[in-house]
Amino acid sequence: MGKYQPKNSFESPRFSGPRTFMRLPYVEHLDDEMDFVVIGIPFDTGSSYRTGSRFGPESIRDFSVLLRPYNPEQKINLFDYISGVDYGDIPVIPGYIVETYQNIEKELLPVVERGIIPVVMGGDHSITLGELRAIAKKHGPVALIQFDAHSDTWDRYFGQKYNHGTVMRRAIEEGLIDVNRSIQIGMRGGLYEPEDLDVARNLGLEVFTTNEYKQLGVPKMLEIIHQRVGQGPVFLSFDIDFLDPSYAPGTGTPEVAGASIDDALAFVRGLKGLDFVGFDLVEVLPAYDHGQITAAAAANVMFEFLTLIALQKKEKSGS
DSSP states (O other): OOSSOOOOTTTSOTTSSOOOGGGOOBOOSOOTTOSEEEEEEOOOTTOSSOOOGGGHHHHHHHHHTTOOSEETTTTEEGGGTOOEEEEEEOOOOTTOHHHHHHHHHHHHHHHHHTTOEEEEEESSGGGHHHHHHHHHHHHOSBEEEEEOSSOOOOSOBTTBSOSTTTHHHHHHHTTOBOGGGOEEEEEOSOOSSTTHHHHHHHTTOEEEEHHHHHHHOHHHHHHHHHHHHOSSEEEEEEEGGGBOTTTOOOBSSOOSSOBOHHHHHHHHHTTTTSEEEEEEEEOBOGGGOSTTHHHHHHHHHHHHHHHHHHHHHHHHHTO
């Protein structure tokens, strides 16, 4: 067992104690016993429509107390192989995105420099740029796997360069993403022009709409993802609006006819074997959630992130 693991819910009721992700210890310092840290970035003033995802980390933490350490689908007890903590929230500056990016990079850099994998909860999708800036300083340009209804590759929104709709374009321009190994899955919804989906493709990304992945099926799509990403460091960004609103109503820019939670979990589970150096899950907006449906989906997707880290550690240990 690792040094840091969740509280035992046979001994301590889930409704007791402070809310941390999966009831992990709340620790604000780093040490060599940590394989991962869960971090909140409650910033939402990069949103173009609904705000309120600043409360996403709180919502995900609240539901995550129901998560248990054994993953029956992957046949692994996570904390037999990994150790990690809830590292709290990065201080954000509401309304000031450039300064918030500086805070994100400053806070995450010591994490990644120690070889600890950040598992981030947003917040809107604009936060990913700050994360990638820190990660690229350690690993160089990384492959991006993005599950999302939107490609987030517009040049500007309201005349501004930085928000949740431009984040991937800025990351590519800054050389943080290896576009030749990167892929976006789940694009759907109305567009402004027929060529809008080609914007991401012209930047070098491989792009699949929701309809295209559904026609291919998840197993075939996973083959394509593995072939595209190949060897080298990988960052996984999961926008909760990848899911259909029936599975994730609590989000800022919902699009109908999305993925089921079954497909989403199958996708993440099927990514084992890749060299992940960071994860984020963004755009959970609890004010529009119902019965914690969105929080439940988000917490369980994040549980699969941690499972990928445990499987990665298990493979390296040869056990």
